[in-house]
Amino acid sequence: MRAKRRPEKTSGLASTLEGLVSLRGPAFLHSDPLRFAHRYKNESDREIAALIAALFAYGNVKAMGAFLEALFSSLGPHPAAFLRGGGKIKSAPGYRFQKPSDVSAFLRGAGLTLKEYGSLESAFCSAEGGPEEKLEAFARLLRSKAGAMTPGLSQLMPLPSTGSASKRWRLFLRWVVRPNDGLDLGIWRCLSPSQLIIPVDVHVARLSRALGLTTRATPDARFAMEATAALARFCPEDPTRYDFALARLGILKECKGRHVEELCSKCSLRPHCVLGNAGAAGLSPAPKGWSENK
Numbered sequence: 001m002r003a004k005r006r007p008e009k010t011s012g013l014a015s016t017l018e019g020l021v022s023l024r025g026p027a028f029l030h031s032d033p034l035r036f037a038h039r040y041k042n043e044s045d046r047e048i049a050a051l052i053a054a055l056f057a058y059g060n061v062k063a064m065g066a067f068l069e070a071l072f073s074s075l076g077p078h079p080a081a082f083l084r085g086g087g088k089i090k091s092a093p094g095y096r097f098q099k100p101s102d103v104s105a106f107l108r109g110a111g112l113t114l115k116e117y118g119s120l121e122s123a124f125c126s127a128e129g130g131p132e133e134k135l136e137a138f139a140r141l142l143r144s145k146a147g148a149m150t151p152g153l154s155q156l157m158p159l160p161s162t163g164s165a166s167k168r169w170r171l172f173l174r175w176v177v178r179p180n181d182g183l184d185l186g187i188w189r190c191l192s193p194s195q196l197i198i199p200v201d202v203h204v205a206r207l208s209r210a211l212g213l214t215t216r217a218t219p220d221a222r223f224a225m226e227a228t229a230a231l232a233r234f235c236p237e238d239p240t241r242y243d244f245a246l247a248r249l250g251i252l253k254e255c256k257g258r259h260v261e262e263l264c265s266k267c268s269l270r271p272h273c274v275l276g277n278a279g280a281a282g283l284s285p286a287p288k289g290w291s292e293n294k
């Protein structure tokens with residue numbers, strides 16, 4: 001079902017972004033780890049699958065997909081009930097920074113959270129404060145349920161209070177909070193889409209600078225908030241609605257984050273992009289200190 005929310009202002013960059021959203025929608029779900037959550041019918045399974053897929057959404061796309069494939073296959077057809085009931089997978093796979101023991105501890109902690117709160121949404125919203133305070137408390141809760149912190153668990157569940165862009169947490173929130181538009185799931189009600197912050201991956205970071213959504217050099221929390229505020233001028237009730245389509249440009253290799261005439265000449269964003277013309281080839285769109293692991 002398509003989301004009904006539409007931006008009020010549809011001119012210039014806003015209308016170009018709208019065009020991009022209409023072209024890069026559900027048909028491209030296969031290119032995103034969000035596809036794993038769509039495999040399940042009930043909301044509990046979709047919710048836990050979204051958390052797992054979002055937190056491991058870093059690194060090489062193929063390796064990540066293979067890892068998640070193996071992990072979800074081990075969790076069976078109803079991962080929420082499996083984990084809530086204390087189910088353990090026989091030999092958890094490891095993934096890059098996470099040893100098999102980290103993956104097991106994370107899953108155990110997620111299961112304990114489900115058992116205590118009933119759902120991840122209840123756990124998230126049981127904390128005091130606004131969305132940022134709730135996110136911090138949610139990250140701390142999941143970390144505490146996982147047990148003793150290891151480097152792998154710390155990387156998997158970073159604390160937003162460190163000031164990073166918290167891309168993977170914000171990806172999870174976008175997936176569960178934004179309305180069901182064939183991509184996002186629309187299964188949480190305790191936050192509204194207007195409260196979301198855009199998940200800044202390397203592609204979105206480059207485009208945010210190239211399109212003038214922010215001038216910040218470091219892709220940190222303030223970078224994400226500034227880019228979100230710029231997008232909110234086009235659609236205040238749902239500023240992260242552009243995220244999936246923008247990220248596709250890099251993921252599908254339609255944008256290299258620099259001037260490549262063969263690509264830029266076909267790009268609808270060119271009139272708004274400082275890199276879109278040959279004379280801009282020397283400009284660097286890359287934010288400083290980027291790490292995809294944040």
Ligand code: SF4
Binds near residue numbers: 255259267275
């Ligand atoms: S104009 Fe070129 S650099 Fe700018 S977004 Fe499009 S493909 Fe990327």
